[in-house]
Amino acid sequence: MHTQPPTPCSALDGILQHHGHRPTELLQILINAQQLEGWLPAPTLTYLAQALRLPRARVEGVAGFYSFLYTRPAGRFRVLFSDNITDRMLGNAELMDALCRKLWIEPGKLSEDGLVSIDATSCTGLCDQGPAMLVNGRAIGQLNHRRINEIAELIRQQRPLAQWPSEYFHIDDNIRRRDALLNLDMKPGAALASAIARGRAGWLAEMQASNLRGRGGAGFATAVKWSSARNAPGEPKVIVCNADEGEPGTFKDRVLLNTYADLVFEGMTLAAWAVGASEGFLYLRGEYSHLLPQLEAVLARRRAEGLLGMRILHEQGFDFDIRIHLGAGAYVCGEESALIESLEGKRGTPRIRPPFPVTCGYLGRPTVVNNVETLAKTCLIALQGGEAFAATGTAQSAGTKLLSISGDCAAPGIYEYPFGVSIARVLEDCGASDTQAVQVGGASGICLAGYEFQRRIAYEDVPTAGAFMIFDGTRDLFEVARSFVHFFAHESCGFCTPCRVGTALLKGFMDKLADGHGAQADLADIDWLDRLLKNASHCGLGSAAPNPVIDTLQKFRPAYERRLVSLDFEPAFDLDAALAEARQLTARDDPGAHLQTHEEGTP
Amino acid sequence: MSAPARKLRVATTSLAGCFGCHMSFLDIDEHLFELVELIEFDRSPLTDIKEVGPCDIGLIEGGVCNAENVHVLRAFRRNCKTLIALGACAVNGGLPAQRNHLPLSECLREVYQFRPGIANGQIPNDPELPLPLDKVRPIHEVVRIDYFLPGCPPSGPAIWKFLTDLIAGRTPRLTGGLLHYD
Ligand SMILES: Cc1cc2nc3c(=O)[nH]c(=O)nc-3n(C[C@H](O)[C@H](O)[C@H](O)COP(=O)(O)O)c2cc1C
Ligand code: SF4
Ligand code: SF4
Ligand code: FES
Numbered sequence: 001m002h003t004q005p006p007t008p009c010s011a012l013d014g015i016l017q018h019h020g021h022r023p024t025e026l027l028q029i030l031i032n033a034q035q036l037e038g039w040l041p042a043p044t045l046t047y048l049a050q051a052l053r054l055p056r057a058r059v060e061g062v063a064g065f066y067s068f069l070y071t072r073p074a075g076r077f078r079v080l081f082s083d084n085i086t087d088r089m090l091g092n093a094e095l096m097d098a099l100c101r102k103l104w105i106e107p108g109k110l111s112e113d114g115l116v117s118i119d120a121t122s123c124t125g126l127c128d129q130g131p132a133m134l135v136n137g138r139a140i141g142q143l144n145h146r147r148i149n150e151i152a153e154l155i156r157q158q159r160p161l162a163q164w165p166s167e168y169f170h171i172d173d174n175i176r177r178r179d180a181l182l183n184l185d186m187k188p189g190a191a192l193a194s195a196i197a198r199g200r201a202g203w204l205a206e207m208q209a210s211n212l213r214g215r216g217g218a219g220f221a222t223a224v225k226w227s228s229a230r231n232a233p234g235e236p237k238v239i240v241c242n243a244d245e246g247e248p249g250t251f252k253d254r255v256l257l258n259t260y261a262d263l264v265f266e267g268m269t270l271a272a273w274a275v276g277a278s279e280g281f282l283y284l285r286g287e288y289s290h291l292l293p294q295l296e297a298v299l300a301r302r303r304a305e306g307l308l309g310m311r312i313l314h315e316q317g318f319d320f321d322i323r324i325h326l327g328a329g330a331y332v333c334g335e336e337s338a339l340i341e342s343l344e345g346k347r348g349t350p351r352i353r354p355p356f357p358v359t360c361g362y363l364g365r366p367t368v369v370n371n372v373e374t375l376a377k378t379c380l381i382a383l384q385g386g387e388a389f390a391a392t393g394t395a396q397s398a399g400t401k402l403l404s405i406s407g408d409c410a411a412p413g414i415y416e417y418p419f420g421v422s423i424a425r426v427l428e429d430c431g432a433s434d435t436q437a438v439q440v441g442g443a444s445g446i447c448l449a450g451y452e453f454q455r456r457i458a459y460e461d462v463p464t465a466g467a468f469m470i471f472d473g474t475r476d477l478f479e480v481a482r483s484f485v486h487f488f489a490h491e492s493c494g495f496c497t498p499c500r501v502g503t504a505l506l507k508g509f510m511d512k513l514a515d516g517h518g519a520q521a522d523l524a525d526i527d528w529l530d531r532l533l534k535n536a537s538h539c540g541l542g543s544a545a546p547n548p549v550i551d552t553l554q555k556f557r558p559a560y561e562r563r564l565v566s567l568d569f570e571p572a573f574d575l576d577a578a579l580a581e582a583r584q585l586t587a588r589d590d591p592g593a594h595l596q597t598h599e600e601g602t603p
Numbered sequence: 604m605s606a607p608a609r610k611l612r613v614a615t616t617s618l619a620g621c622f623g624c625h626m627s628f629l630d631i632d633e634h635l636f637e638l639v640e641l642i643e644f645d646r647s648p649l650t651d652i653k654e655v656g657p658c659d660i661g662l663i664e665g666g667v668c669n670a671e672n673v674h675v676l677r678a679f680r681r682n683c684k685t686l687i688a689l690g691a692c693a694v695n696g697g698l699p700a701q702r703n704h705l706p707l708s709e710c711l712r713e714v715y716q717f718r719p720g721i722a723n724g725q726i727p728n729d730p731e732l733p734l735p736l737d738k739v740r741p742i743h744e745v746v747r748i749d750y751f752l753p754g755c756p757p758s759g760p761a762i763w764k765f766l767t768d769l770i771a772g773r774t775p776r777l778t779g780g781l782l783h784y785d
Contacts, residue, residue: 521747572744578736579670581707586728593734595670599677 009047011036016051023052024363026062026345030069031286031326038078038136039070058346065347065493066328067121068137068286075110075117077155082132084123084248085483086406086469092131095148096120102152116155122331122487123248124287127406127469128174128413136161137289140168169290173255174413177429179400180380180392181263181373182416188262189307191382195270196315204230204274209386211398212378216242216334216371217441217465217540222378225368228358230275232366237277239268239320240343240362240369244285244327244334247442248487249467252402253372255414257284257291260376261298265322267375269307270382271368272320280322281362283339286329295324331491332541336369337361338493349495350539373402373466393419397458405430407470415468417457424453426468434473437556442467443484444544447477447551478559481548482510488545499542502533506546512572513563519570523560526553571597611659611770614645614683618672619699619739620665622648623756624690628662630759641770645682655679660769661686663748666696667740671733680746685769688748689762691755693741698755700739707737750775754783 015032019025029048034040040063049059063069070078081087081096096107100118105111108119126132129141135151138161147168154164175182195203207223214220229237241264245253256264268280284291299322302308312318325343327333333342337351340361361367377399381389390398397419403426406412410431417426427435438448440457441464448455448462455462471480489503506529509522530546537543553560564570575595583593617625625648631638646655655661655675661683667673680686691697702710716724742748752765752775761781768775 569747571746573740575673575736575745578738578740579734581737582711582734585708585711585726586734588728588730588734590730592670592730595673 012044012047012051016048021052022345023054024343024345026052026054026059027066027328027342028325028345030059030063030066031328034069038076039072039074042071045071062345062347066286066330068329073110073114075115076158077116078134078136079116079118079151079155080121080124080134081118082122082124082126082130082134083120083483084127084130084487085480086127086249087123087131088483089407089475090131092143095131095143095145098145099148099152102149103155115158121329122246122491123250125245125251125254125285126171127249127251127404129172130406134287137286138169139171139287139290141171171254171258171290172413173259174411175255175259176405176411176413177415177417179416179418181377181400181402182260182414184263184380184383186263186266186379186383188266188302188305189313191266191379192269192273192307192313195273195382196313196318200230200274200276203270203382206381206386207274207378210381210389211386212374212381212389213397213459214371215373215377215401215465217247217444217463219459219463222370222374225358225370226271226274228356229277229366229368232359234359234365236279236365237272237275238362238365238367239271239275239277239280240336240339240367241268241280241282241322241372241375242334242336242339242369243282243288243372244331244339245288245372246285246331246334246491247444247465247467248484249404249406249439249442249469250465251404251406252414252466254288254291256372256376256402257288257295261295262302263376263379264372265298265302266307267370267378268322269312269320270378271370271375273312273318275366275368277366277368278319278321279362280320281343282322282324283327283333283343284324285327285333289326292324292326299324330493331487332493332539335539335541338539339369340367347493349493350541352538371465394456394458394460396460401457401464402466403457403464403468404466405468405470408432408435408472408475409470419458420456422454422456423448423462426457427453427470430470432470432472435470436473436475437471437477437480439469439471439480439548440464440467442469443487444540444547447481447548447555449555476559477552477556478510478513478563481552482514484548485510485545488541492541492545496536496538496542498532498536499538499545502529502537502542503545505529506533506549510549512570513560516563516565517570517572517574518560518564519567520564521569523553523564565598567598610640611642612645612657613642613647613660613662614655614658614679615647615649615662615689616655616664616675616679617648618663618665618676618693618742619668620690620692621698622664624664624692627690627756627759628762631763632759634759634763638766642766655682658683659685660766662689663687663693663742664689665692666699667736667742667745668699669733669735673736673745676742676746685749686746687750687752687765688742689752690757691753694743694751694753696739696741700741703738707735711735752777758783 045059049056110117124132126141131143132141212222310319330348332338333348338348342348357367393399403415489507492499492503494500533546575597644650645658646652661679688694711726715726765775
């Protein structure tokens with residue numbers, strides 16, 4: 001089938017060796033194997049399947065699931081333009097077009113010489129410094145026409161990525177406002193020492209007193225999660241740090257991992273102390289693989305300092321270590337049970353819950369999955385005590401929240417606020433003016449209109465995992481919602497029919513409206529689909545997928561109605577144009593060879 | 604709700620379909636006797652009526668493949684209070700839509716010009732003939748459709764259940780074995 005000679009088996013053997021021939025490492029093995037040739041030829045998959053004693057279909061199934069794994073040639077340079085709405089607002093379409101023209105290729109297709117392919121990908125988490133792209137997995141931000149010209153030239157000269165100007169790969173933290181967490185200057189190990197001094201139960205009691213709730217979206221009480229895992233039978237227990245950060249518009253976890261990695265790893269170790277866990281994973285989204293070397297270095301240093309490994313800080317029986325697993329471009333893997341499947345080397349299909357991961361997670365063992373920010377915050381609690389933490393923020397939302405601010409404002413970046421801050425205050429601080437709407441919590445979050453800007457960031461009012469995208473008066477909220485609908489349709493894992501089909505249908509309706517074929521009847525169908533997705537989907541992706549449409553239909557309805565052709569019903573396409581080819585083939589132009597798209601009096 | 608006082612008028616037609624859905628309709632067998640007590644037929648392959656008139660229910664088999672299909676479908680929509688997509692072809696385009704991934708010109712040339720045994724063939728251009736659309740379309744892309752009855756074809760019992768629900772004033776609802784997609 002493929003003409004390429006099989007990848008040298010010795011290279012694959014090396015990779016298999018490195019991963020201990022463990023089937024749970026399949027995704028990691030495939031990611032490494034792909035680095036050999038830039039894609040995964042069929043013989044490679046066959047070889048790996050045999051070596052791991054896995055069915056060939058299982059290996060192919062995993063390779064086919066993740067969008068950064070290629071089962072057909074994708075070029076020596078694989079360019080992916082980040083396609084979040086914020087990238088679009090910064091003109092990514094024009095830049096992608098320009099690069100395609102310069103390199104003589106079409107989006108989504110491999111150039112004939114096999115040199116380069118260009119395509120779009122979901123939000124890469126560089127919304128504050130976009131438009132952004134990934135080249136062979138490496139992130140490049142702040143694209144402009146000059147950079148695109150240079151990149152076209154580098155690709156044409158086939159210059160290896162290592163020789164590209166290093167400033168391309170420079171990524172800014174853009175921290176604009178600091179509060180408790182970002183002001184913390186902790187000596188590595190200090191929080192751990194304090195928690196160990198309190199004993200496991202004492203430490204858990206501090207966590208209980210803190211009222212810390214998860215920062216990954218659902219807002220579940222962290223201490224409850226930890227004690228459930230602690231009390232659940234099964235060994236060894238597992239702590240997972242969820243750094244998948246796929247929600248469009250979110251990038252605070254990237255900054256924490258870049259500059260505050262010690263807090264994150266220390267938080268994982270604090271969780272292990274409370275739960276009695278000995279195994280830890282950081283699940284790092286593929287888009288952030290540029291952080292991998294420095295994160296590995298931090299882990300190595302912490303091992304050397306006695307903060308990881310056997311007998312942490314000389315505490316008998318406190319053994320814990322952390323491994324980093326990479327994702328490969330699948331938003332659904334942020335959902336905790338899909339993430340665990342992915343950690344086990346499988347497709348990222350969400351599990352049926354219950355049982356929940358705290359009792360039955362990684363390889364069936366009790367597993368705590370926490371967001372990066374949640375874990376970093378536990379250092380504050382260990383150092384300053386649970387009550388001090390609980391005293392900040394609001395009644396139901398203790399502590400601070402990192403916001404990832406992007407879109408129409410003067411100073412996009414990371415802002416840390418105590419919970420309870422109003423939308424209006426945030427807008428003022430980041431220099432936003434003429435704001436029409438704010439999308440809080442990413443594509444699956446909530447769209448707020450001007451009359452709601454006095455509302456507050458807090459679990460009891462506007463909950464958020466941290467995304468805060470700003471749209472000024474020049475933006476079209478229909479297009480914003482449509483871009484999110486495309487995102488969900490692209491990211492649907494396909495496991496359950498309501499979401500697989502529903503997101504595709506919803507996309508179809510939004511495109512019908514965008515193409516000028518919309519009618520009132522379509523809005524009714526959209527309502528119906530929204531309800532179907534919300535009620536019948538298997539996981540949070542499908543049930544959140546209609547959110548942008550529901551909110552904008554309610555708050556920005558004219559943006560939809562403006563697009564309707566005023567009839568009750570409109571055909572989905574131009575009927576007369578659909579006859580053009582036949583007219584040409586038959587050289588006919590009589591009245592019978594035409595159709596009116598709008599028929600008088602058709603209900 | 605009880606059965607309506609007067610007989611309901613029902614029209615049926617086959618557009619880009621194979622008449623399999625109509626055959627399946629006839630498969631309701633002895634229920635046909637019950638049915639004619641409740642309904643009367645307007646335009647349908649079962650009657651001689653050529654143009655559809657005011658009706659309660661319209662059943663459409665097949666998708667839309669040419670200009671004439673569009674006209675017939677629109678006439679049904681104008682005249683029927685309730686319009687139903689009957690079968691996979693009407694719902695999704697079905698089998699005939701398999702040509703959609705080929706350019707129309709290739710299809711027509713293959714059939715009328717390049718087929719073995721054809722000499723000097725040409726694509727028919729008689730104005731009497733309806734022009735084909737570039738793609739076969741599901742009927743809901745051309746007019747508003749009220750209900751969809753999937754299956755290739757939907758079984759006789761499914762059609763019977765669907766119609767009796769409608770006639771009795773219940774929102775039709777197929778479950779279990781009556782609902783299938785092939
Ligand atoms: C589709 C989907 C994507 C998610 N993505 C993330 C993510 O990228 N990061 C994250 O921390 N949580 C994500 N979550 C939430 C996780 O399932 C889980 O609730 C969270 O990691 C728990 O951590 P916390 O209690 O510290 O918030 C996602 C959930 C869904 C349904
Ligand atoms: S809701 Fe969507 S993402 Fe979730 S399991 Fe179903 S298909 Fe997959
Ligand atoms: S749905 Fe099946 S039986 Fe009905 S017209 Fe189409 S091909 Fe024929
Ligand atoms: S095979 Fe699963 S939905 Fe068709």
